[in-house]
Amino acid sequence: MLLISGGHLIDPSQGLNKVGDLLVTEDKISWIGDKGTAPVKQGFSILDASRMVVCPGFIDLHSHLREPGFEDKETIATGTQAAARGGFTTICCMANTEPPIDTRAVVDYVKTKARMAGLVRVLPIGCITKRRRGEELAEMAELAEAGVVAFSDDGDPVINSSLMRHALEYSRVFSLPIIDHCEDKTLSQDGVISEGWVSTRLGLKGIPAASEEAMVARDLALAQLTGAKLHIAHATTEGSVELIRHAKEKGVSVTAEVTPHHLTLTEERVIGNQLTPKTYHLSATAYDANAKVNPPLRTKKDIAALIKGLKEGVIDAIATDHAPHTLADKMCEFDLAAFGISGLETAFGCLMSLVHNGELDLVTLISKLTFEPARIARNKYEELGSLKIGSPADITLFDPDKEWIVDSNKFASKGKNTPFSGCQFKGKVMAAIASGKIVYQDNLIKVKGN
Amino acid sequence: MRVTEPNTFTVMPETSPPSLKPWQHNHILDLDNFTKDEIELVFETSNAMKEVLKREIKKVPTLRGKTLATLFCEPSTRTRASFELAAKNLSADVINLDAIKSSVIKGESLIDTLRTLQAMGADIIVIRHSQSGAPYLAARHLNVSIINAGDGWHAHPTQALLDLYTIHHHLGQLNGLKVVIIGDIMHSRVAHSNIWGMSIMGAEVVLCAPASLLPYGLNDFVTNCHLPPITVEPKLDIALKGADAIMPLRLQKERQQTNLLPSLREYIQLYQLNQERLSLAKSHALVLHPGPVNEGIEIAPEVAYGAQSVIEEQVTNGLAIRMALLYLTVGGKR
Amino acid sequence: MPKKVLMTAEDIRRILARIAHEIIEKNRGARYLILVGMRTRGVPLAKRLAVLIRNLEGIKVPVGALDISLYRDDFSSLESKPVVQRTDIPTDITDKQVILIDDVLYTGRSIRAAMDALVDLGRPKSIQLAVVIDRGHRELPIRADYVGKNVPSSRSEEIQVCVEEIDGNDKVTISAKLGGT
Numbered sequence: 001m002l003l004i005s006g007g008h009l010i011d012p013s014q015g016l017n018k019v020g021d022l023l024v025t026e027d028k029i030s031w032i033g034d035k036g037t038a039p040v041k042q043g044f045s046i047l048d049a050s051r052m053v054v055c056p057g058f059i060d061l062h063s064h065l066r067e068p069g070f071e072d073k074e075t076i077a078t079g080t081q082a083a084a085r086g087g088f089t090t091i092c093c094m095a096n097t098e099p100p101i102d103t104r105a106v107v108d109y110v111k112t113k114a115r116m117a118g119l120v121r122v123l124p125i126g127c128i129t130k131r132r133r134g135e136e137l138a139e140m141a142e143l144a145e146a147g148v149v150a151f152s153d154d155g156d157p158v159i160n161s162s163l164m165r166h167a168l169e170y171s172r173v174f175s176l177p178i179i180d181h182c183e184d185k186t187l188s189q190d191g192v193i194s195e196g197w198v199s200t201r202l203g204l205k206g207i208p209a210a211s212e213e214a215m216v217a218r219d220l221a222l223a224q225l226t227g228a229k230l231h232i233a234h235a236t237t238e239g240s241v242e243l244i245r246h247a248k249e250k251g252v253s254v255t256a257e258v259t260p261h262h263l264t265l266t267e268e269r270v271i272g273n274q275l276t277p278k279t280y281h282l283s284a285t286a287y288d289a290n291a292k293v294n295p296p297l298r299t300k301k302d303i304a305a306l307i308k309g310l311k312e313g314v315i316d317a318i319a320t321d322h323a324p325h326t327l328a329d330k331m332c333e334f335d336l337a338a339f340g341i342s343g344l345e346t347a348f349g350c351l352m353s354l355v356h357n358g359e360l361d362l363v364t365l366i367s368k369l370t371f372e373p374a375r376i377a378r379n380k381y382e383e384l385g386s387l388k389i390g391s392p393a394d395i396t397l398f399d400p401d402k403e404w405i406v407d408s409n410k411f412a413s414k415g416k417n418t419p420f421s422g423c424q425f426k427g428k429v430m431a432a433i434a435s436g437k438i439v440y441q442d443n444l445i446k447v448k449g450n
Numbered sequence: 451m452r453v454t455e456p457n458t459f460t461v462m463p464e465t466s467p468p469s470l471k472p473w474q475h476n477h478i479l480d481l482d483n484f485t486k487d488e489i490e491l492v493f494e495t496s497n498a499m500k501e502v503l504k505r506e507i508k509k510v511p512t513l514r515g516k517t518l519a520t521l522f523c524e525p526s527t528r529t530r531a532s533f534e535l536a537a538k539n540l541s542a543d544v545i546n547l548d549a550i551k552s553s554v555i556k557g558e559s560l561i562d563t564l565r566t567l568q569a570m571g572a573d574i575i576v577i578r579h580s581q582s583g584a585p586y587l588a589a590r591h592l593n594v595s596i597i598n599a600g601d602g603w604h605a606h607p608t609q610a611l612l613d614l615y616t617i618h619h620h621l622g623q624l625n626g627l628k629v630v631i632i633g634d635i636m637h638s639r640v641a642h643s644n645i646w647g648m649s650i651m652g653a654e655v656v657l658c659a660p661a662s663l664l665p666y667g668l669n670d671f672v673t674n675c676h677l678p679p680i681t682v683e684p685k686l687d688i689a690l691k692g693a694d695a696i697m698p699l700r701l702q703k704e705r706q707q708t709n710l711l712p713s714l715r716e717y718i719q720l721y722q723l724n725q726e727r728l729s730l731a732k733s734h735a736l737v738l739h740p741g742p743v744n745e746g747i748e749i750a751p752e753v754a755y756g757a758q759s760v761i762e763e764q765v766t767n768g769l770a771i772r773m774a775l776l777y778l779t780v781g782g783k784r
Numbered sequence: 785m786p787k788k789v790l791m792t793a794e795d796i797r798r799i800l801a802r803i804a805h806e807i808i809e810k811n812r813g814a815r816y817l818i819l820v821g822m823r824t825r826g827v828p829l830a831k832r833l834a835v836l837i838r839n840l841e842g843i844k845v846p847v848g849a850l851d852i853s854l855y856r857d858d859f860s861s862l863e864s865k866p867v868v869q870r871t872d873i874p875t876d877i878t879d880k881q882v883i884l885i886d887d888v889l890y891t892g893r894s895i896r897a898a899m900d901a902l903v904d905l906g907r908p909k910s911i912q913l914a915v916v917i918d919r920g921h922r923e924l925p926i927r928a929d930y931v932g933k934n935v936p937s938s939r940s941e942e943i944q945v946c947v948e949e950i951d952g953n954d955k956v957t958i959s960a961k962l963g964g965t
Contacts, residue, residue: 501871
């Protein structure tokens with residue numbers, strides 16, 4: 001039994017927002033109430049949560065754990081450790097492993113490895129197509145039964161529209177969302193950053209916003225046609241937000257996510273290693289491959305539209321798109337560098353900057369990290385994203401004002417590739433509890449008792 | 451009694467004593483961070499180097515004991531030879547590494563290759579690479595000076611300097627001159643560096659190209675980089691009116707293959723610099739070209755070899771400019 | 785120590801007149817002479833000597849300007865490099881008597897660099913050296929053929945020759961070096 005005492009409890013799933021106590025018994029939340037009134041029994045531990053916020057454990061709809069196949073970039077063990085440090089007690093891992101998650105065997109492998117790591121909950125995502133080749137449908141029924149929470153060929157779009165239509169139709173039976181990585185590859189061909197003045201400045205081939213929007217439009221039309229559940233991965237442009245808003249107004253069954261880096265960094269980050277470059281003269285820090293990501297970082301206008309979309313519910317959730325890479329993958333010519341940001345351990349700190357400068361309120365932020373993703377990744381085994389009594393004891397504690405500096409060398413993730421290196425954040429995850437077990441605690445957290 | 455000056459001299463007029471000016475550039479990656487004074491210093495130094503090139507013994511001992519390494523990951527005839535000769539004229543030693551294929555395919559990363567050159571004693575590394583940003587990666591990870599001999603679509607500072615120098619040599623002050631750049635601006639590192647250089651020196655830049663070959667986000671680029679306004683004029687005849695210098699860019703055949711242009715034939719009809727169009731410019735207008743020339747495509751042969759062409763002179767000037775840059779960048783306490 | 789005037793404009797005029805005579809005497813005329821001024825102040829001095837020689841012998845002696853920046857031996861230890869100006873020598877120096885002209889002779893290193901430069905430009909019959917001030921402290925075996933004035937000095941002092949063409953007036957001053965030796 002664990003008593004989490006005196007924290008500021010925020011649970012958007014039940015409109016909870018007050019200081020109080022929370023009781024964990026075994027792997028479930030057993031009691032919530034006013035401070036000092038918990039019905040504790042013998043042999044309980046206390047975690048002093050004063051001056052901290054206590055909320056449901058964060059849920060990441062979009063992470064790349066790289067195992068099986070790319071264990072030099074990350075393993076399920078290191079990835080779940082990174083998740084715990086970032087406050088994520090549930091992560092949905094994408095299917096672009098080697099072999100890809102297109103059979104029951106690989107699903108079971110991932111689940112077993114996660115169980116062995118014994119940290120956070122891992123919910124696998126299955127491929128839409130066999131071997132992620134974009135040609136034939138994967139055996140969705142088998143994958144659904146094995147326990148996947150969604151289908152995605154992420155890393156790549158489903159290029160063939162007819163195939164995407166059939167995938168959406170077929171998925172309706174399982175009521176699981178199809179997640180599409182929206183990119184028109186003929187428009188984005190060889191592009192490495194967003195197309196615009198920065199790509200001109202740096203002499204790099206750009207990826208126009210239209211590349212994402214064209215695919216979003218196609219997917220929305222198909223979602224409307226089939227009535228299936230569509231989820232748009234990592235939306236990044238103002239145009240995409242508008243398309244999704246319009247579709248939702250028409251009643252199309254679509255949800256969407258956005259990443260922390262797309263909410264806080266612009267394409268200008270590639271020019272230098274400060275969050276806002278002071279000068280437009282290129283220095284030796286230019287062409288920072290740590291800022292190379294697909295879809296690419298966009299403009300201030302896009303960020304404003306994404307934040308507005310989040311607040312209005314057009315964008316339902318925030319997901320990290322955690323994409324760890326080795327040092328060699330990134331320390332090379334910009335065109336050759338791998339796309340991706342290792343984001344689990346910086347997501348919260350980075351998002352808190354939006355709260356601190358008044359662009360997003362804390363309750364909405366928590367909702368986008370807990371209740372909303374849970375709604376999308378409906379795990380048939382348990383209700384996640386909530387502190388309701390009887391829910392799994394997945395809890396995150398954070399100090400909204402604690403200042404800290406990002407040091408990628410200290411990451412638990414094997415992927416040190418982050419554009420936030422050296423950044424000062426205000427707001428830090430202090431502890432994470434998954435199924436009642438403390439899977440991460442900051443040095444300053446003390447647990448008294450057993 | 452003041453001594454009167456006889457008239458047998460061709461000596462340069464007296465200038466105030468040269469002050470020891472600290473050269474700020476550890477690397478030469480692009481012209482964006484150069485000041486007008488610095489560019490003029492490069493010109494002055496190049497004047498001195500040009501004199502050395504006129505001698506019978508075109509060698510001075512200035513960089514004796516220093517080593518220049520060239521790493522060209524893209525084929526090049528003139529630029530590499532130009533750097534090599536520049537270094538040798540200054541008595542430096544030269545190592546040449548040919549890495550035409552991508553270093554990753556060969557198994558050795560770019561940084562490893564560069565570190566090897568550094569370990570071999572290179573004091574300065576000249577890099578040409580097909581990917582933009584490669585010299586910046588080099589500058590980030592090495593302790594030696596890096597000179598960019600052209601990276602992808604991004605920059606070619608030494609070419610721009612020699613272009614500016616050539617125009618300056620013929621027409622004097624660059625301030626207020628109208629310079630027209632024609633062709634594949636989007637993919638041209640020569641155009642980009644020249645835009646910076648011309649803007650710093652106060653020349654007016656006019657870009658003439660089909661819309662599919664203009665850089666994206668040009669207006670934002672000009673605004674955000676605090677550059678003076680750049681005119682874009684798609685019609686060549688209008689663009690050339692009153693031009694002081696014209697630079698047709700090399701058109702690569704691949705552009706037609708990737709559907710940026712319908713055909714070479716149409717490009718030639720609309721954008722080739724021929725004698726008739728040249729007469730629309732000022733009578734003293736100079737014709738420049740970064741080379742190698744695609745005769746009959748972007749430029750008519752009679753213009754390329756005509757009286758207003760300074761293309762050959764650009765090559766000589768290129769040598770002087772590179773000698774000047776080596777002199778200014780190498781040596782001295784950091 | 786404030787600047788002390790060692791030579792006035794009149795002194796300089798007389799010295800140059802004497803040196804012009806000496807050059808003509810030693811070389812038995814002015815027929816094969818070339819005057820090469822070392823940048824920067826050597827150049828106007830060379831021009832003046834050419835006028836004086838012309839007035840005496842009726843011969844127009846060619847005058848050139850030599851920049852030794854590219855021949856210095858202290859390149860690597862300089863904080864910042866000198867601006868290189870053009871070397872301009874209007875005629876071939878092979879088989880000619882080159883008279884190098886400089887304002888102050890000190891360690892001798894500039895003259896060594898100048899000789900290296902001249903040898904690259906041709907094969908002079910001889911190289912002679914004329915200076916306004918010889919302040920001693922040679923670090924190389926170099927001596928001047930024609931000296932305006934010998935001024936013993938210490939290393940902590942600075943001797944400055946001003947010429948009207950560049951500085952606005954003619955004079956030679958001595959003062960303490962800023963920041964010590």
